[in-house]
Amino acid sequence: MPAQHDIDSERELWDTYAAGVEDSVFDAGPAFRWTQYSGHGPGPDLLGSPASALEIGCGTGRALAALAGRGVEVTGVDLSPVMAGRAAERWGPSGVRIHCAEVLDYLGSAEGTWDAIYSVFGAVWFTDPLKLLPLAASRLNPGGVLAFSQPPAIPGAYGPQGMYKGGFAGRALYTYRYSYTPRRWVGLLRRSGFESAEASVLDAPTEGHIGTLIVTARTPGA
Secondary structure, rough: OOOOOOOOHHHHHHHHHHHHHOHHHHOOOOOOOOOOOOOOOOHHHHHHHOOOEEEEEEOOHHHHHHHHOOOOOEEEOOOHHHHHHHHHHHHHHHHOOEEEEEHHHHHHHHOOOOOEEEEEEEHHHOOOOHHHHHHHOOOEEEEEEEEEEEOOOOOOOOEEEEEEOOOOOOOOOEEEEEOOOOHHHHHHHHOOOOOEEEEEEEEOOHHHHHHHEEEEEOOOOO
């Protein structure tokens, strides 16, 4: 049986998460990193030199603010009204545009295209790639870059992985995370209209700790 996404339930789950994010996280200022470890891994240069960028599952908006500080025209989309509202309030004066929407709906209806689309532990991790990746390819300019990061798949656990809201008590709010091997991600991207794709796991700075899957792909032309 395919994953049964309930967008209203998922939105409530992420609203609950967003409400728990401390103000100090927003107040810490712009920050862009692909991994879960401070000062580790590549920075925004992985996107090349885009004039425009879209972050899907933008969360706090700090990565968008970092790109805006480099002169990139940035847009973010997030499913949670609470998170989108907080991010827009914090970063809107800096030229960051935030939309509250489900990512497939947004990519399917939004006007315009971007030089780069990216996700840092965001929407790519939580959206069916068979639906998301072709849409992302269609919204990129020729030679545009899709880049995303997330934890690597647990060996033997591939495809959609169900996840309840933390605590395993209360209302049954849940979502799905999508995990595959690097080789599988490359295959999915190539079949979705990308000309090239690379995927690898960056080791954690501490041996034996969880690494980070980092994936980049580029559309034809340039």
